[in-house]
Amino acid sequence: MRELQAQIIAELGVQPRIDPAAEITRRVEFLTSYLKATGTRGYVLGISGGIDSTLAGRLSQLAAERLAEEGIEAEFIAVRLPYGVQHDEDDARAALDFIRARTERTFNIAAAVDGFEAEFARTATAEVSDFNKGNIKARSRMIAQYALAGHDRLLVVGTDHAAESVTGFFTKFGDGGADILPLFTLNKRQNRALLRELGAPEKLWSKVPTADLLDGTPGRTDEDELGISYDEIDDYLEGRDIGEGPASGIERRYLATRHKRAAPVSLLDTWWK
Numbered sequence: 001m002r003e004l005q006a007q008i009i010a011e012l013g014v015q016p017r018i019d020p021a022a023e024i025t026r027r028v029e030f031l032t033s034y035l036k037a038t039g040t041r042g043y044v045l046g047i048s049g050g051i052d053s054t055l056a057g058r059l060s061q062l063a064a065e066r067l068a069e070e071g072i073e074a075e076f077i078a079v080r081l082p083y084g085v086q087h088d089e090d091d092a093r094a095a096l097d098f099i100r101a102r103t104e105r106t107f108n109i110a111a112a113v114d115g116f117e118a119e120f121a122r123t124a125t126a127e128v129s130d131f132n133k134g135n136i137k138a139r140s141r142m143i144a145q146y147a148l149a150g151h152d153r154l155l156v157v158g159t160d161h162a163a164e165s166v167t168g169f170f171t172k173f174g175d176g177g178a179d180i181l182p183l184f185t186l187n188k189r190q191n192r193a194l195l196r197e198l199g200a201p202e203k204l205w206s207k208v209p210t211a212d213l214l215d216g217t218p219g220r221t222d223e224d225e226l227g228i229s230y231d232e233i234d235d236y237l238e239g240r241d242i243g244e245g246p247a248s249g250i251e252r253r254y255l256a257t258r259h260k261r262a263a264p265v266s267l268l269d270t271w272w273k
C-alpha cells in the first residue's frame, strides 16, 4: 500500500470490512452517551434526501428513542433546508418518512442566501459566483441548524464521513460545521450498507450523491465535480490499489484540504509545515 494511503486510512479510522448491524449499534450508543455526558437535550440535522443525512437522521432518531427507553427526554429535529423549492423534494420527503423523526421542520434558506448575494454585490461591486454562492447556501444551512440548536440546547449532527473527509469535499464551517459526527470512519459504500441494514427503501440508499449547491447545474453529481468515482475513493480507503492517476488525485485533494480537517491554524501548530 502507498505510504500516504496507509496514513490517511489510519487518520480517518476506516476499516476495510464492517459488520453493518454492529456499526449501527456502536453509533447510536455514541450519540446517546455523548448527549448524557454533556447534558444536552437532543439533536438537530438537515435532511436533504441524500444518503448521508438519511443515515445520520435515522441514527439520531434511534438515539432519541433509546434515551426515551432510559427515561431521558431527548428531542430530534429533522429539518428540511431548501433553497426555494428543492428539485428532488420527493426524495427529501421519502427520507423523512423513513427517518420518522420526533419533530419535522422546514426552514427555507432562500431569503438569507439572497440577502447575502445582494449585500455581496454592493460590497464587492461584483456578482457572487455560482460556486461561491453554493458555499453561502451550505453556511446558511449551518446557521439555521445552530439557531435551532441554540433555542433548545441541542447538538448539531454533522454527516462528514471518510469518503468526503479525504478529499475535503465539504464547505468549511458550512456542512463541515457540526458538534458530533456519527458517520465518521465510514466510506460511501459502508454508509449505503448501514442504510440497507436499517431497512431504507432502495431509492434512498442507491441515490446518486450530489452537493446540489449550484443554481446553474441543479443536482450536479459529486463524481462529476470531483473527477473521481466514489468506488475509487472507497477502494482507496479500503487499502486497495486503484492505479497511480486516481490515487494521486485523491492525495492531491487530501493535502490541499488539510486546513479543513484542523482547527484554525495558530502559532503553535506545525501540521502545515
Ligand SMILES: Nc1ncnc2c1ncn2[C@@H]1O[C@H](COP(=O)(O)OP(=O)(O)OC[C@H]2O[C@@H]([n+]3cccc(C(=O)O)c3)[C@H](O)[C@@H]2O)[C@@H](O)[C@H]1O
Pocket (backbone or CB within 6 Å): 135, 138, 164, 168, 169, 170, 171, 172, 173, 174, 175, 210, 211, 212, 213, 222, 225, 259
Ligand atoms: N491553506 C489554507 N489554510 C487555511 N484556510 C484556507 C486555506 N486554503 C483555503 N482556505 C480557506 O478555505 C476557503 C475555501 O474552503 P471552502 O469555503 O470550503 O470552499 P471550497 O473548498 O473551495 O469549496 C467547497 C467544496 O466542497 C463541495 N461541497 C460543499 C458542501 C457540500 C458538499 C457535499 O458533498 O454535499 C460538497 C463543493 O461542491 C466545493 O467543491 C477559502 O475561502 C479560505 O477562506
Ligand SMILES: Nc1ncnc2c1ncn2[C@@H]1O[C@H](COP(=O)(O)OP(=O)(O)OP(=O)(O)O)[C@@H](O)[C@H]1O
Pocket (backbone or CB within 6 Å): 045, 046, 047, 048, 049, 050, 051, 052, 053, 054, 079, 080, 081, 082, 083, 086, 141, 159, 164, 175, 207, 208, 209, 210, 211, 212
Ligand atoms: N437541501 C438540503 N436540505 C437539508 N439539508 C441539506 C440540504 N443540502 C445539504 N444539506 C445538509 O448538508 C449535508 C451535506 O450534504 P451532502 O450532500 O454531503 O449529504 P447528503 O445530501 O445527505 O448525501 P449525499 O452525499 O449522498 O448527497 C447533508 O447531509 C445535510 O445535512
Ligand SMILES: [Mg+2]
Pocket (backbone or CB within 6 Å): 048, 050, 051, 209, 210, 211, 212
Ligand atoms: Mg447531497
